[in-house]
Amino acid sequence: MIQIIPVEGLKLIKQGDRLGLEIVKALRARGFSLLDGDVVVVSHVVVAKSEGRVFRLSMINPSPQAVGLAQLTGKDPAHVDLILRESRRIVRVRGEVIISETRHGIICANSGVDLSNVGEGLAAALPEDPDASARRIRSEIEEASGVRVGVIVCDSHGRPFRRGAVNVAIGCSGLEPIWDRRGEPDLYGRILRSKQICVADELASAAELVMGQAAEGVPAAVIRGYKFRPGETGASQIIRPRSESLF
Amino acid sequence: MIQIIPVEGLKLIKQGDRLGLEIVKALRARGFSLLDGDVVVVSHVVVAKSEGRVFRLSMINPSPQAVGLAQLTGKDPAHVDLILRESRRIVRVRGEVIISETRHGIICANSGVDLSNVGEGLAAALPEDPDASARRIRSEIEEASGVRVGVIVCDSHGRPFRRGAVNVAIGCSGLEPIWDRRGEPDLYGRILRSKQICVADELASAAELVMGQAAEGVPAAVIRGYKFRPGETGASQIIRPRSESLF
Numbered sequence: 001m002i003q004i005i006p007v008e009g010l011k012l013i014k015q016g017d018r019l020g021l022e023i024v025k026a027l028r029a030r031g032f033s034l035l036d037g038d039v040v041v042v043s044h045v046v047v048a049k050s051e052g053r054v055f056r057l058s059m060i061n062p063s064p065q066a067v068g069l070a071q072l073t074g075k076d077p078a079h080v081d082l083i084l085r086e087s088r089r090i091v092r093v094r095g096e097v098i099i100s101e102t103r104h105g106i107i108c109a110n111s112g113v114d115l116s117n118v119g120e121g122l123a124a125a126l127p128e129d130p131d132a133s134a135r136r137i138r139s140e141i142e143e144a145s146g147v148r149v150g151v152i153v154c155d156s157h158g159r160p161f162r163r164g165a166v167n168v169a170i171g172c173s174g175l176e177p178i179w180d181r182r183g184e185p186d187l188y189g190r191i192l193r194s195k196q197i198c199v200a201d202e203l204a205s206a207a208e209l210v211m212g213q214a215a216e217g218v219p220a221a222v223i224r225g226y227k228f229r230p231g232e233t234g235a236s237q238i239i240r241p242r243s244e245s246l247f
Numbered sequence: 248m249i250q251i252i253p254v255e256g257l258k259l260i261k262q263g264d265r266l267g268l269e270i271v272k273a274l275r276a277r278g279f280s281l282l283d284g285d286v287v288v289v290s291h292v293v294v295a296k297s298e299g300r301v302f303r304l305s306m307i308n309p310s311p312q313a314v315g316l317a318q319l320t321g322k323d324p325a326h327v328d329l330i331l332r333e334s335r336r337i338v339r340v341r342g343e344v345i346i347s348e349t350r351h352g353i354i355c356a357n358s359g360v361d362l363s364n365v366g367e368g369l370a371a372a373l374p375e376d377p378d379a380s381a382r383r384i385r386s387e388i389e390e391a392s393g394v395r396v397g398v399i400v401c402d403s404h405g406r407p408f409r410r411g412a413v414n415v416a417i418g419c420s421g422l423e424p425i426w427d428r429r430g431e432p433d434l435y436g437r438i439l440r441s442k443q444i445c446v447a448d449e450l451a452s453a454a455e456l457v458m459g460q461a462a463e464g465v466p467a468a469v470i471r472g473y474k475f476r477p478g479e480t481g482a483s484q485i486i487r488p489r490s491e492s493l494f
Contacts, residue, residue: 001250001251001252001253001457002250002251002453002456002457003248003249003250003251004248004249004250004251004453005248006248106408107408115437116433116434116437116439116442117433117434117435117437118435119435119437120435120436120437156442156444159406159445159487160407160408160487160492161353161354161407161486161487161492162415162445162448162485162486162487163425163443163445163484163485163486163487163491164424164425164426164443164444164445164446164448164485165442165443165444165445166444166445166448166449166452167449168409177411178410178411179411186363186364187363187364187464188364188365188366188367189367190362190363190364190366190367192363195363195403195412196410196411196412197403197411197412197413197455198406198409198410198411198412198413199411199456201409201411201413201452202413202414202452202453202455202456203456205413205448205449205452205453206249206251206449206452206453206456208444208449209249209446209449209450209453209470209473210248210249217434223456226456237410238409238410238411239408239409239410240406240407240408240409240410244410245407245408
Protein backbone atom coordinates (compact mmCIF):
# COMPACT_ATOMS: atom_id res chain seq x y z
CA MET A 1 0.00 0.00 0.00
CA ILE A 2 1.09 3.54 -0.76
CA GLN A 3 0.15 6.53 1.37
CA ILE A 4 0.03 10.17 0.27
CA ILE A 5 0.30 12.54 3.21
CA PRO A 6 -0.24 16.31 2.88
CA VAL A 7 2.38 18.58 4.50
CA GLU A 8 0.07 20.86 6.44
CA GLY A 9 0.92 23.90 8.51
CA LEU A 10 4.02 24.89 6.53
CA LYS A 11 4.89 28.53 7.34
CA LEU A 12 4.61 31.09 4.54
CA ILE A 13 7.98 30.69 2.85
CA LYS A 14 10.22 33.72 2.21
CA GLN A 15 13.44 34.15 0.27
CA GLY A 16 16.33 32.47 2.06
CA ASP A 17 14.18 30.03 4.05
CA ARG A 18 15.57 26.51 4.11
CA LEU A 19 12.54 24.85 2.58
CA GLY A 20 13.62 21.28 3.34
CA LEU A 21 14.09 22.12 7.00
CA GLU A 22 10.73 23.90 7.18
CA ILE A 23 8.99 20.84 5.69
CA VAL A 24 10.56 18.58 8.35
CA LYS A 25 9.52 21.07 11.07
CA ALA A 26 5.91 21.27 9.80
CA LEU A 27 5.67 17.47 9.71
CA ARG A 28 7.16 17.15 13.23
CA ALA A 29 4.73 19.73 14.61
CA ARG A 30 1.95 17.31 13.61
CA GLY A 31 3.75 14.32 15.11
CA PHE A 32 4.90 12.95 11.75
CA SER A 33 8.42 11.62 11.15
CA LEU A 34 9.85 10.91 7.71
CA LEU A 35 11.13 7.39 7.01
CA ASP A 36 13.86 6.08 4.71
CA GLY A 37 12.45 5.77 1.19
CA ASP A 38 9.76 8.45 1.50
CA VAL A 39 9.32 10.76 -1.50
CA VAL A 40 8.72 14.45 -0.74
CA VAL A 41 6.93 16.34 -3.53
CA VAL A 42 7.17 20.14 -3.39
CA SER A 43 5.29 22.72 -5.45
CA HIS A 44 7.46 24.94 -7.63
CA VAL A 45 5.75 28.06 -6.23
CA VAL A 46 7.07 27.52 -2.73
CA VAL A 47 10.50 26.68 -4.17
CA ALA A 48 10.38 29.97 -6.12
CA LYS A 49 9.59 31.85 -2.90
CA SER A 50 12.53 30.31 -1.05
CA GLU A 51 14.88 31.04 -3.95
CA GLY A 52 13.86 34.65 -4.51
CA ARG A 53 12.24 33.87 -7.87
CA VAL A 54 9.13 35.93 -7.07
CA PHE A 55 8.90 39.22 -8.95
CA ARG A 56 6.81 42.34 -8.36
CA LEU A 57 5.09 43.12 -11.66
CA SER A 58 5.05 46.89 -11.02
CA MET A 59 8.88 46.86 -10.87
CA ILE A 60 9.16 45.47 -14.41
CA ASN A 61 9.65 47.80 -17.36
CA PRO A 62 8.21 45.68 -20.20
CA SER A 63 10.08 45.44 -23.49
CA PRO A 64 8.34 46.60 -26.71
CA GLN A 65 7.99 42.93 -27.72
CA ALA A 66 6.26 42.18 -24.40
CA VAL A 67 3.89 45.13 -24.86
CA GLY A 68 2.95 43.85 -28.32
CA LEU A 69 2.35 40.30 -27.16
CA ALA A 70 0.39 41.61 -24.15
CA GLN A 71 -1.95 43.51 -26.50
CA LEU A 72 -2.43 40.35 -28.56
CA THR A 73 -3.20 38.12 -25.58
CA GLY A 74 -4.85 40.53 -23.13
CA LYS A 75 -2.22 39.74 -20.52
CA ASP A 76 -0.38 42.14 -18.21
CA PRO A 77 2.68 43.46 -20.15
CA ALA A 78 4.92 42.90 -17.11
CA HIS A 79 3.75 39.29 -16.92
CA VAL A 80 4.49 38.83 -20.63
CA ASP A 81 7.91 40.40 -20.15
CA LEU A 82 8.71 37.79 -17.52
CA ILE A 83 7.35 35.02 -19.76
CA LEU A 84 9.65 36.15 -22.58
CA ARG A 85 12.67 36.46 -20.28
CA GLU A 86 12.10 32.88 -19.07
CA SER A 87 11.61 31.48 -22.56
CA ARG A 88 13.92 30.15 -25.22
CA ARG A 89 11.23 30.36 -27.90
CA ILE A 90 7.52 30.98 -28.28
CA VAL A 91 5.82 27.81 -29.54
CA ARG A 92 2.23 28.98 -30.02
CA VAL A 93 -0.01 31.95 -29.27
CA ARG A 94 -3.75 31.56 -29.43
CA GLY A 95 -6.32 33.72 -27.66
CA GLU A 96 -4.85 34.51 -24.27
CA VAL A 97 -2.68 31.38 -24.25
CA ILE A 98 1.09 31.62 -24.73
CA ILE A 99 2.86 28.25 -25.08
CA SER A 100 6.60 28.61 -24.84
CA GLU A 101 9.73 26.59 -24.37
CA THR A 102 11.48 27.62 -21.17
CA ARG A 103 15.22 28.06 -20.86
CA HIS A 104 15.23 24.53 -19.37
CA GLY A 105 13.53 23.16 -22.52
CA ILE A 106 10.13 22.60 -20.88
CA ILE A 107 7.20 23.31 -23.20
CA CYS A 108 4.33 24.77 -21.16
CA ALA A 109 2.00 27.74 -20.80
CA ASN A 110 3.52 31.10 -19.85
CA SER A 111 7.04 29.67 -19.40
CA GLY A 112 5.73 28.43 -16.07
CA VAL A 113 5.47 32.01 -14.73
CA ASP A 114 2.61 31.76 -12.27
CA LEU A 115 0.37 34.50 -10.85
CA SER A 116 -1.49 32.13 -8.51
CA ASN A 117 -0.66 31.57 -4.85
CA VAL A 118 2.09 34.19 -4.78
CA GLY A 119 0.17 37.30 -3.73
CA GLU A 120 -1.40 40.24 -5.54
CA GLY A 121 0.89 41.95 -8.04
CA LEU A 122 3.53 39.21 -7.79
CA ALA A 123 4.62 36.44 -10.16
CA ALA A 124 6.62 33.29 -9.47
CA ALA A 125 9.07 32.03 -12.09
CA LEU A 126 10.30 28.44 -12.24
CA PRO A 127 13.56 27.71 -10.40
CA GLU A 128 16.71 28.49 -12.42
CA ASP A 129 17.73 24.82 -12.14
CA PRO A 130 14.88 22.67 -10.75
CA ASP A 131 17.10 19.57 -10.35
CA ALA A 132 19.54 21.62 -8.27
CA SER A 133 16.59 22.87 -6.20
CA ALA A 134 15.50 19.27 -5.61
CA ARG A 135 19.06 18.32 -4.57
CA ARG A 136 19.27 21.22 -2.12
CA ILE A 137 15.85 20.49 -0.59
CA ARG A 138 16.78 16.83 -0.31
CA SER A 139 20.01 17.55 1.53
CA GLU A 140 18.17 19.93 3.89
CA ILE A 141 15.54 17.26 4.59
CA GLU A 142 18.11 14.51 5.07
CA GLU A 143 20.20 16.68 7.38
CA ALA A 144 17.19 17.66 9.51
CA SER A 145 15.58 14.20 9.63
CA GLY A 146 18.48 11.74 9.41
CA VAL A 147 16.68 9.64 6.76
CA ARG A 148 17.22 9.17 3.01
CA VAL A 149 14.41 10.47 0.82
CA GLY A 150 13.63 11.28 -2.80
CA VAL A 151 12.55 14.83 -3.67
CA ILE A 152 10.44 16.02 -6.60
CA VAL A 153 9.76 19.66 -7.51
CA CYS A 154 6.44 19.76 -9.36
CA ASP A 155 4.38 22.06 -11.57
CA SER A 156 1.01 21.60 -13.16
CA HIS A 157 1.11 21.47 -17.00
CA GLY A 158 -1.41 21.28 -19.82
CA ARG A 159 -1.11 18.59 -22.50
CA PRO A 160 -1.43 18.90 -26.27
CA PHE A 161 -4.00 16.13 -26.73
CA ARG A 162 -5.76 16.05 -23.38
CA ARG A 163 -7.83 18.58 -21.51
CA GLY A 164 -6.98 19.68 -18.00
CA ALA A 165 -3.56 20.05 -16.44
CA VAL A 166 -1.74 17.40 -14.46
CA ASN A 167 1.13 17.72 -12.04
CA VAL A 168 4.51 16.72 -13.45
CA ALA A 169 8.08 16.59 -12.12
CA ILE A 170 10.26 19.53 -13.21
CA GLY A 171 13.05 18.69 -10.76
CA CYS A 172 14.04 15.53 -8.94
CA SER A 173 16.79 14.18 -6.74
CA GLY A 174 17.49 10.86 -5.09
CA LEU A 175 15.28 8.81 -7.42
CA GLU A 176 15.44 7.80 -11.06
CA PRO A 177 12.64 9.68 -12.87
CA ILE A 178 12.12 7.01 -15.54
CA TRP A 179 11.76 3.31 -14.82
CA ASP A 180 13.08 1.42 -17.84
CA ARG A 181 11.38 -1.98 -17.83
CA ARG A 182 12.51 -3.04 -21.30
CA GLY A 183 13.82 -6.58 -21.17
CA GLU A 184 11.67 -7.64 -18.21
CA PRO A 185 9.16 -10.46 -18.69
CA ASP A 186 5.43 -9.73 -18.63
CA LEU A 187 2.75 -11.76 -16.84
CA TYR A 188 3.12 -14.54 -19.44
CA GLY A 189 6.90 -14.41 -19.82
CA ARG A 190 6.86 -12.23 -22.96
CA ILE A 191 9.77 -9.76 -22.89
CA LEU A 192 8.66 -6.11 -22.71
CA ARG A 193 10.07 -4.21 -25.68
CA SER A 194 8.97 -0.66 -25.15
CA LYS A 195 8.04 -0.10 -21.53
CA GLN A 196 9.50 3.02 -19.98
CA ILE A 197 7.43 4.58 -17.23
CA CYS A 198 7.89 8.15 -16.06
CA VAL A 199 7.44 7.40 -12.36
CA ALA A 200 8.51 10.92 -11.35
CA ASP A 201 5.53 12.38 -13.22
CA GLU A 202 3.22 9.72 -11.75
CA LEU A 203 4.47 10.54 -8.23
CA ALA A 204 3.92 14.27 -8.91
CA SER A 205 0.38 13.58 -10.13
CA ALA A 206 -0.35 11.38 -7.11
CA ALA A 207 0.87 14.13 -4.78
CA GLU A 208 -1.47 16.69 -6.31
CA LEU A 209 -4.43 14.65 -5.08
CA VAL A 210 -3.67 16.00 -1.58
CA MET A 211 -1.89 19.23 -2.47
CA GLY A 212 -4.88 21.39 -3.43
CA GLN A 213 -3.63 24.37 -5.34
CA ALA A 214 -5.97 27.12 -4.23
CA ALA A 215 -7.11 28.33 -0.82
CA GLU A 216 -6.04 25.15 0.98
CA GLY A 217 -2.37 26.00 0.67
CA VAL A 218 -0.78 22.56 0.91
CA PRO A 219 2.44 23.11 -1.05
CA ALA A 220 4.04 19.72 -0.37
CA ALA A 221 3.20 16.06 0.18
CA VAL A 222 4.94 12.90 1.32
CA ILE A 223 4.51 9.65 -0.61
CA ARG A 224 5.25 6.60 1.52
CA GLY A 225 5.56 2.99 0.40
CA TYR A 226 6.70 3.45 -3.21
CA LYS A 227 9.95 1.58 -3.85
CA PHE A 228 11.76 3.97 -6.17
CA ARG A 229 15.05 3.23 -7.87
CA PRO A 230 17.70 5.53 -6.34
CA GLY A 231 19.59 7.73 -8.78
CA GLU A 232 20.62 11.23 -9.68
CA THR A 233 19.64 11.51 -13.36
CA GLY A 234 17.36 14.48 -12.68
CA ALA A 235 14.03 15.51 -14.18
CA SER A 236 15.78 17.38 -17.01
CA GLN A 237 16.14 13.92 -18.59
CA ILE A 238 12.34 13.65 -18.84
CA ILE A 239 12.28 16.47 -21.37
CA ARG A 240 12.14 14.97 -24.85
CA PRO A 241 14.65 16.64 -27.15
CA ARG A 242 13.15 18.09 -30.35
CA SER A 243 15.13 15.57 -32.37
CA GLU A 244 13.16 12.74 -30.68
CA SER A 245 9.78 14.43 -30.97
CA LEU A 246 7.19 12.83 -33.22
CA PHE A 247 5.11 16.04 -33.35
CA MET B 248 -4.30 11.18 3.74
CA ILE B 249 -4.86 9.14 0.60
CA GLN B 250 -4.18 5.41 0.36
CA ILE B 251 -3.47 3.41 -2.80
CA ILE B 252 -4.21 -0.27 -2.33
CA PRO B 253 -3.29 -2.93 -4.92
CA VAL B 254 -6.00 -5.43 -5.86
CA GLU B 255 -4.00 -8.64 -5.45
CA GLY B 256 -5.04 -12.20 -6.17
CA LEU B 257 -7.49 -11.36 -8.96
CA LYS B 258 -8.18 -14.52 -10.96
CA LEU B 259 -7.05 -14.62 -14.60
CA ILE B 260 -9.97 -12.91 -16.33
CA LYS B 261 -11.73 -14.55 -19.30
CA GLN B 262 -14.36 -13.31 -21.72
CA GLY B 263 -17.71 -12.98 -19.98
CA ASP B 264 -16.32 -12.65 -16.46
CA ARG B 265 -18.01 -9.95 -14.42
CA LEU B 266 -14.85 -7.97 -13.72
CA GLY B 267 -16.39 -5.70 -11.06
CA LEU B 268 -17.63 -8.70 -9.10
CA GLU B 269 -14.24 -10.44 -9.39
CA ILE B 270 -12.48 -7.34 -8.02
CA VAL B 271 -14.80 -7.25 -5.00
CA LYS B 272 -14.22 -11.00 -4.45
CA ALA B 273 -10.41 -10.64 -4.67
CA LEU B 274 -10.47 -7.77 -2.17
CA ARG B 275 -12.76 -9.71 0.22
CA ALA B 276 -10.50 -12.77 0.05
CA ARG B 277 -7.79 -10.55 1.57
CA GLY B 278 -10.15 -9.12 4.20
CA PHE B 279 -10.59 -5.80 2.44
CA SER B 280 -13.98 -4.08 2.09
CA LEU B 281 -14.64 -1.17 -0.22
CA LEU B 282 -16.02 2.04 1.30
CA ASP B 283 -18.27 4.77 -0.10
CA GLY B 284 -16.12 7.19 -2.10
CA ASP B 285 -13.35 4.75 -3.02
CA VAL B 286 -12.04 4.96 -6.59
CA VAL B 287 -11.31 1.66 -8.34
CA VAL B 288 -8.76 1.93 -11.17
CA VAL B 289 -8.69 -0.99 -13.63
CA SER B 290 -6.15 -1.73 -16.38
CA HIS B 291 -7.57 -1.76 -19.92
CA VAL B 292 -5.95 -5.16 -20.57
CA VAL B 293 -8.09 -6.93 -18.01
CA VAL B 294 -11.16 -5.06 -19.29
CA ALA B 295 -10.31 -6.26 -22.81
CA LYS B 296 -10.11 -9.83 -21.58
CA SER B 297 -13.53 -9.66 -19.90
CA GLU B 298 -15.07 -8.07 -23.01
CA GLY B 299 -13.61 -10.49 -25.55
CA ARG B 300 -11.35 -7.84 -27.07
CA VAL B 301 -8.35 -10.18 -27.13
CA PHE B 302 -7.39 -11.41 -30.61
CA ARG B 303 -5.23 -14.30 -31.74
CA LEU B 304 -2.73 -12.86 -34.22
CA SER B 305 -2.50 -16.11 -36.25
CA MET B 306 -6.26 -15.85 -37.01
CA ILE B 307 -5.85 -12.45 -38.68
CA ASN B 308 -5.44 -12.21 -42.46
CA PRO B 309 -3.59 -8.88 -42.76
CA SER B 310 -4.65 -6.36 -45.40
CA PRO B 311 -2.12 -5.24 -48.05
CA GLN B 312 -1.90 -1.88 -46.29
CA ALA B 313 -1.05 -3.66 -43.00
CA VAL B 314 1.61 -5.77 -44.75
CA GLY B 315 3.21 -2.61 -46.16
CA LEU B 316 3.22 -0.77 -42.85
CA ALA B 317 4.54 -3.89 -41.12
CA GLN B 318 7.51 -3.97 -43.50
CA LEU B 319 8.17 -0.29 -42.80
CA THR B 320 8.05 -0.69 -39.01
CA GLY B 321 9.29 -4.23 -38.47
CA LYS B 322 6.07 -5.14 -36.66
CA ASP B 323 3.98 -8.29 -37.02
CA PRO B 324 1.57 -7.73 -39.99
CA ALA B 325 -1.35 -9.12 -37.95
CA HIS B 326 -0.56 -6.64 -35.15
CA VAL B 327 -0.47 -3.80 -37.68
CA ASP B 328 -3.76 -4.99 -39.17
CA LEU B 329 -5.38 -4.70 -35.74
CA ILE B 330 -3.77 -1.27 -35.20
CA LEU B 331 -5.25 -0.07 -38.51
CA ARG B 332 -8.69 -1.54 -37.75
CA GLU B 333 -8.71 0.27 -34.40
CA SER B 334 -7.57 3.59 -35.86
CA ARG B 335 -9.33 6.56 -37.41
CA ARG B 336 -6.08 7.93 -38.84
CA ILE B 337 -2.35 7.37 -38.67
CA VAL B 338 -0.69 10.42 -37.10
CA ARG B 339 3.01 9.55 -37.40
CA VAL B 340 5.24 6.63 -38.28
CA ARG B 341 8.90 6.71 -37.29
CA GLY B 342 11.17 3.70 -36.85
CA GLU B 343 9.03 1.02 -35.29
CA VAL B 344 6.65 3.53 -33.70
CA ILE B 345 3.12 3.99 -35.09
CA ILE B 346 1.20 6.88 -33.53
CA SER B 347 -2.45 6.80 -34.45
CA GLU B 348 -5.78 8.28 -33.50
CA THR B 349 -8.11 5.56 -32.27
CA ARG B 350 -11.76 5.36 -33.20
CA HIS B 351 -12.44 6.99 -29.81
CA GLY B 352 -10.18 9.94 -30.77
CA ILE B 353 -7.33 8.98 -28.45
CA ILE B 354 -3.88 9.73 -29.92
CA CYS B 355 -1.46 7.04 -28.76
CA ALA B 356 0.99 4.37 -29.90
CA ASN B 357 -0.41 1.36 -31.81
CA SER B 358 -4.05 2.46 -31.36
CA GLY B 359 -3.65 1.06 -27.84
CA VAL B 360 -3.39 -2.51 -29.20
CA ASP B 361 -1.18 -4.20 -26.62
CA LEU B 362 0.91 -7.36 -26.88
CA SER B 363 1.97 -7.31 -23.21
CA ASN B 364 0.26 -9.24 -20.42
CA VAL B 365 -2.21 -11.00 -22.72
CA GLY B 366 -0.29 -14.19 -23.56
CA GLU B 367 1.91 -15.34 -26.44
CA GLY B 368 0.39 -14.77 -29.89
CA LEU B 369 -2.45 -12.63 -28.53
CA ALA B 370 -3.21 -8.91 -28.65
CA ALA B 371 -5.60 -6.83 -26.54
CA ALA B 372 -7.48 -3.95 -28.15
CA LEU B 373 -8.95 -1.06 -26.19
CA PRO B 374 -12.59 -1.45 -25.13
CA GLU B 375 -15.11 -0.41 -27.81
CA ASP B 376 -16.49 2.23 -25.42
CA PRO B 377 -14.26 2.66 -22.37
CA ASP B 378 -16.76 4.91 -20.55
CA ALA B 379 -19.43 2.23 -20.96
CA SER B 380 -16.94 -0.35 -19.63
CA ALA B 381 -16.33 1.85 -16.59
CA ARG B 382 -20.11 2.20 -16.01
CA ARG B 383 -20.62 -1.55 -16.23
CA ILE B 384 -17.73 -2.33 -13.87
CA ARG B 385 -19.00 0.32 -11.45
CA SER B 386 -22.49 -1.16 -11.36
CA GLU B 387 -21.04 -4.65 -10.82
CA ILE B 388 -18.88 -3.36 -7.95
CA GLU B 389 -21.73 -1.39 -6.39
CA GLU B 390 -24.10 -4.34 -6.63
CA ALA B 391 -21.57 -6.74 -5.08
CA SER B 392 -20.35 -4.39 -2.35
CA GLY B 393 -23.32 -2.13 -1.55
CA VAL B 394 -21.17 1.01 -1.63
CA ARG B 395 -20.86 3.88 -4.12
CA VAL B 396 -17.51 4.10 -5.90
CA GLY B 397 -15.87 5.80 -8.85
CA VAL B 398 -14.31 3.65 -11.57
CA ILE B 399 -11.48 4.50 -13.97
CA VAL B 400 -10.29 2.32 -16.86
CA CYS B 401 -6.63 3.16 -17.49
CA ASP B 402 -3.93 2.74 -20.11
CA SER B 403 -0.33 3.83 -20.18
CA HIS B 404 0.44 6.47 -22.86
CA GLY B 405 3.51 8.23 -24.15
CA ARG B 406 3.58 12.02 -24.39
CA PRO B 407 4.81 14.27 -27.22
CA PHE B 408 7.16 16.42 -25.13
CA ARG B 409 8.09 14.12 -22.28
CA ARG B 410 9.90 10.79 -22.13
CA GLY B 411 8.34 7.75 -20.54
CA ALA B 412 4.70 6.73 -20.45
CA VAL B 413 2.24 7.57 -17.71
CA ASN B 414 -1.05 5.98 -16.84
CA VAL B 415 -4.12 7.97 -17.97
CA ALA B 416 -7.88 7.50 -17.76
CA ILE B 417 -9.47 6.23 -20.97
CA GLY B 418 -12.82 5.48 -19.30
CA CYS B 419 -14.47 6.73 -16.16
CA SER B 420 -17.78 6.52 -14.33
CA GLY B 421 -19.11 8.00 -11.10
CA LEU B 422 -16.62 10.84 -10.91
CA GLU B 423 -16.02 14.01 -12.87
CA PRO B 424 -12.73 13.56 -14.78
CA ILE B 425 -11.85 17.26 -14.81
CA TRP B 426 -12.00 19.53 -11.77
CA ASP B 427 -12.74 23.03 -12.96
CA ARG B 428 -11.40 25.40 -10.34
CA ARG B 429 -11.79 28.57 -12.39
CA GLY B 430 -13.40 31.26 -10.26
CA GLU B 431 -12.08 29.93 -6.95
CA PRO B 432 -9.78 32.13 -4.85
CA ASP B 433 -6.11 31.21 -4.42
CA LEU B 434 -4.13 31.31 -1.16
CA TYR B 435 -4.11 35.12 -1.30
CA GLY B 436 -7.67 35.63 -2.54
CA ARG B 437 -6.72 36.05 -6.22
CA ILE B 438 -9.32 34.42 -8.46
CA LEU B 439 -7.98 31.48 -10.48
CA ARG B 440 -8.51 32.14 -14.18
CA SER B 441 -7.27 29.04 -15.89
CA LYS B 442 -7.14 26.16 -13.47
CA GLN B 443 -8.64 22.94 -14.75
CA ILE B 444 -7.12 19.77 -13.34
CA CYS B 445 -7.53 16.38 -14.95
CA VAL B 446 -8.02 14.46 -11.71
CA ALA B 447 -8.97 11.25 -13.55
CA ASP B 448 -5.52 11.13 -15.17
CA GLU B 449 -3.86 11.95 -11.84
CA LEU B 450 -5.81 9.13 -10.15
CA ALA B 451 -4.80 6.74 -12.96
CA SER B 452 -1.13 7.75 -12.58
CA ALA B 453 -1.32 7.34 -8.80
CA ALA B 454 -2.79 3.84 -9.23
CA GLU B 455 0.05 2.72 -11.47
CA LEU B 456 2.46 3.20 -8.56
CA VAL B 457 1.03 -0.06 -7.11
CA MET B 458 -0.18 -1.72 -10.30
CA GLY B 459 3.15 -2.94 -11.72
CA GLN B 460 2.66 -3.80 -15.34
CA ALA B 461 4.84 -6.83 -15.81
CA ALA B 462 5.28 -10.07 -13.86
CA GLU B 463 3.55 -8.75 -10.75
CA GLY B 464 0.15 -8.90 -12.41
CA VAL B 465 -1.75 -6.33 -10.35
CA PRO B 466 -4.39 -5.16 -12.84
CA ALA B 467 -6.39 -2.95 -10.48
CA ALA B 468 -6.02 -0.65 -7.48
CA VAL B 469 -8.25 1.12 -4.97
CA ILE B 470 -7.67 4.77 -4.10
CA ARG B 471 -9.14 5.72 -0.75
CA GLY B 472 -9.51 9.18 0.75
CA TYR B 473 -9.76 11.30 -2.39
CA LYS B 474 -12.90 13.44 -2.36
CA PHE B 475 -13.94 13.32 -6.00
CA ARG B 476 -16.79 15.29 -7.50
CA PRO B 477 -19.50 12.82 -8.54
CA GLY B 478 -20.58 12.92 -12.16
CA GLU B 479 -21.06 11.00 -15.36
CA THR B 480 -19.24 13.14 -17.94
CA GLY B 481 -16.92 10.29 -18.89
CA ALA B 482 -13.27 10.20 -19.89
CA SER B 483 -14.14 10.83 -23.54
CA GLN B 484 -14.43 14.48 -22.47
CA ILE B 485 -10.72 14.51 -21.60
CA ILE B 486 -9.84 14.07 -25.26
CA ARG B 487 -9.02 17.46 -26.72
CA PRO B 488 -10.77 17.95 -30.05
CA ARG B 489 -8.44 18.84 -32.94
CA SER B 490 -10.12 22.24 -33.18
CA GLU B 491 -8.85 23.06 -29.67
CA SER B 492 -5.38 21.71 -30.19
CA LEU B 493 -2.48 24.13 -30.18
CA PHE B 494 -0.15 21.62 -31.84
